[in-house]
Amino acid sequence: MRTVETSNYRMPLLYAAMALALILVGVFQSWTVALAIFNLCMISAIMALGVNIQWGYAGLFNVGIMGFAALGGSAAIIVSMPPVTEAWAVGWQGLGLAALMLVITIAAAIFLRRRYSGSGRNILTAAIIIAGYFAIRHFADPATDAIEAVNPTSQGYLGGMGLPVMLSWIVGGLFAAAAAYLIGRVTLGLRSDYLAIATLGISEIILSVLKNENWLTRGVKNVTDIPRPVPDELDLQRSEWFANLAVQLDMPVSVLSSIAVRGAFAVIFIVVLVLIMILCERALNSPWGRMMRAIRDNRDSAAAMGKDITGRHLQVFVLGSAVVGIAGAMLVTLDGQFTPTTYIPLRYTFLIWVMVIVGGSGNNFGAVLGGFVIWFVWIQAEPAGLWLMRAITDTFTFGPAMQSHLVDSAPHLRMLLMGVILLTVMRFSPRGLIPEKSAAKPLR
Numbered sequence: 001m002r003t004v005e006t007s008n009y010r011m012p013l014l015y016a017a018m019a020l021a022l023i024l025v026g027v028f029q030s031w032t033v034a035l036a037i038f039n040l041c042m043i044s045a046i047m048a049l050g051v052n053i054q055w056g057y058a059g060l061f062n063v064g065i066m067g068f069a070a071l072g073g074s075a076a077i078i079v080s081m082p083p084v085t086e087a088w089a090v091g092w093q094g095l096g097l098a099a100l101m102l103v104i105t106i107a108a109a110i111f112l113r114r115r116y117s118g119s120g121r122n123i124l125t126a127a128i129i130i131a132g133y134f135a136i137r138h139f140a141d142p143a144t145d146a147i148e149a150v151n152p153t154s155q156g157y158l159g160g161m162g163l164p165v166m167l168s169w170i171v172g173g174l175f176a177a178a179a180a181y182l183i184g185r186v187t188l189g190l191r192s193d194y195l196a197i198a199t200l201g202i203s204e205i206i207l208s209v210l211k212n213e214n215w216l217t218r219g220v221k222n223v224t225d226i227p228r229p230v231p232d233e234l235d236l237q238r239s240e241w242f243a244n245l246a247v248q249l250d251m252p253v254s255v256l257s258s259i260a261v262r263g264a265f266a267v268i269f270i271v272v273l274v275l276i277m278i279l280c281e282r283a284l285n286s287p288w289g290r291m292m293r294a295i296r297d298n299r300d301s302a303a304a305m306g307k308d309i310t311g312r313h314l315q316v317f318v319l320g321s322a323v324v325g326i327a328g329a330m331l332v333t334l335d336g337q338f339t340p341t342t343y344i345p346l347r348y349t350f351l352i353w354v355m356v357i358v359g360g361s362g363n364n365f366g367a368v369l370g371g372f373v374i375w376f377v378w379i380q381a382e383p384a385g386l387w388l389m390r391a392i393t394d395t396f397t398f399g400p401a402m403q404s405h406l407v408d409s410a411p412h413l414r415m416l417l418m419g420v421i422l423l424t425v426m427r428f429s430p431r432g433l434i435p436e437k438s439a440a441k442p443l444r
Contacts, residue, residue, distance in 0.1 A: 011365055011434050018372050025380070032255065035262035037379050042269040043331050045371030047348075048355040049280055049364060050323030056362035056436065057289065058316040059296035061196045064183075066348030067203025068321045070210055071179055072172030072328025073338050074217050079168035080227045080333075081160035087150045088158060091215065094143025098136045105132025147215040157218045165227045169272070169329045176325025177318045179206065184317040188310055200345075211340045223338040230264035233257040265334060272330065273368070276323060280364045283319075292316060293362070351378065354418055358425045360432025369434055377421065378414050385413030 022041075026034035047069065054060040108128050113121060148156045187198040211219050236242045236257040246253040283289050292312060295302040299309050332338050351374060359370020389410045393403045425433065 011369075014369055014433055018369065018376070021376060030255075032258045032262060035259060035266055037376060039262060039265050039269055039334060040331075040379070041372040041375045042266070042273050043327050043334065044352070044355060044375040045368040046273055046276060046327040046330070047324050047352050048359065048367040048371040049276060050320045050327065051352050051356050052361060052364060052367035053280065053283075053320035053323060054316055055356060056364075056367065057284065057292040057296065057320075058313055059192070060188075060313060060317055060320075061192045062199045062317070062320070063196045063345075063349050063353075064199030064201075064203030064206075065324055065352050066343045066345060067199075067206035068176040068179065068324040069328035069331070069348050070203075070207050070340065070343045071175040072169075072325035072330075073332035073343075074210055075172035075175050075325070075329050076165060076168040076226055076332040077217055077223050077338050078160045079163050079171050080165035081223065082162045084150060084155050084157065084159035087147045087155065087215075090150065091143040091147040091158070094139045094146070098140035098143065101132060101135040101139060105129060105136070108132070144213075144215040152221075155218075156221065157215050157223075164229070165333050166229050166268075168333070169326050172329030173322040173326040176328070177322035180318045180321030181314070184314045188313045188317060200349075203349075207340060207343050217338060217340070220341055222340075224336065226332060226336050226338065228261075228333060228336060229268060230261050233261050236260060269330065272326070276326070277364060277368065284364060351375070351418070354422055358421060358432060360434040360436060362436030363432065363434050366432050366434035366436070370432070373433070374418070374421070377417055381414035381417050382411045385410035388413070 022034050022038055025037060047065065050068075051062065051065060054062050105128060109125050109132075112124055112128060116124070147158060150156055183199065183202050187195050187202075190198060210217050213219065214221065217223065233254075234257075237253050242257065242260075243253050246256045249256065291302070291307065295307060295309055295312055303309050352371075355370035355374045356367050357370070358374060359368065360366025386407065389406045393406055429435070
């Protein structure tokens with residue numbers, strides 16, 4: 001009876017503790033910092049939900065999360081940034097012909113493989129692909145060089161469509177879903193360890209393209225001043241009514257504007273997280289969700305019942321990647337810039353997996369809690385490490401070189417804490433802080 005009661009109260013207590021931690025940050029640090037952490041926690045929770053769909057529902061080991069997040073981030077540029085008309089004027093013909101060559105190459109290769117079954121089919125297919133590659137480059141290279149030469153210090157790319165930035169969140173999910181479909185068609189027949197290697201390699205390829213194709217996303221030059229769905233802080237500070245409100249609240253107008261903007265983001269992100277959470281819960285508790293867990297637990301038995309294992313895995317792989325793509329677009333919108341060099345496995349793969357494992361794979365509420373807990377610790381570990389190292393160096397006598405080394409090493413405490421948290425949870429709660437609930441109904 002105690003076990004049942006503890007299980008019933010565990011989730012609200014853990015969420016209450018997380019809320020209290022955020023409130024304490026607002027009280028002892030600042031509400032601006034607390035809201036900034038809260039917004040990033042929600043984005044991390046959405047990414048964790050995407051991974052939980054793949055791993056918790058179906059047991060798919062995807063370590064290419066950063067590639068799908070980067071694709072979602074690129075959607076924010078393509079959708080919301082204004083088009084660079086001069087770049088389009090000098091490059092649209094070459095890019096159009098290159099796209100036409102790509103279509104012709106694909107069509108020719110498919111036609112050949114369907115109509116010709118001789119021994120030289122593979123050689124002819126390779127010849128068509130090679131010839132098509134050089135034809136594409138013949139038209140694309142001059143066009144991209146011309147585009148990148150257009151005001152390269154601030155532009156040098158095609159720009160976007162100038163549409164509302166929130167539309168890019170949907171488009172980011174579609175970009176990631178389309179990439180996941182193509183990747184899944186090739187890799188989902190592989191064993192789990194091979195699938196992990198393949199997804200990691202493909203995500204690196206995606207990131208390499210985004211870094212080097214300057215005409216599309218400006219590459220490592222970054223895209224800044226991406227539109228936001230909330231008021232601008234400077235505009236708020238200049239408005240008379242907002243300045244009067246700051247006087248009434250006895251608060252600096254700059255602080256109040258930061259709180260207002262981050263609070264507006266928080267409201268939007270809460271709505272998105274709740275909608276995705278509702279859909280995830282409905283999917284998990286539906287016959288489809290029970291079938292996915294049955295495939296995860298015993299794929300041989302599920303195959304014997306006539307279930308299409310590869311097809312179902314492709315479905316869940318696409319859905320999970322789409323959720324990660326949405327979160328990637330939201331993150332770029334929050335930052336206001338797209339920086340391809342920041343997409344590293346530590347942040348966008350390892351940490352997300354830690355969130356799912358610590359929170360409880362197979363449980364959507366656990367994945368969300370893991371996103372909040374791990375990102376909160378990741379952010380707060382650096383100031384806590386600085387405080388600890390300064391306390392140690394003030395208490396004990398060290399030479400200047402040793403003291404400087406200890407203080408400079410404080411940020412590395414976050415990596416140590418991630419390992420300690422992961423090992424502790426796996427030792428005392430191996431199924432996560434909020435374990436998966438057993439399916440109450442039989443497979444249909």
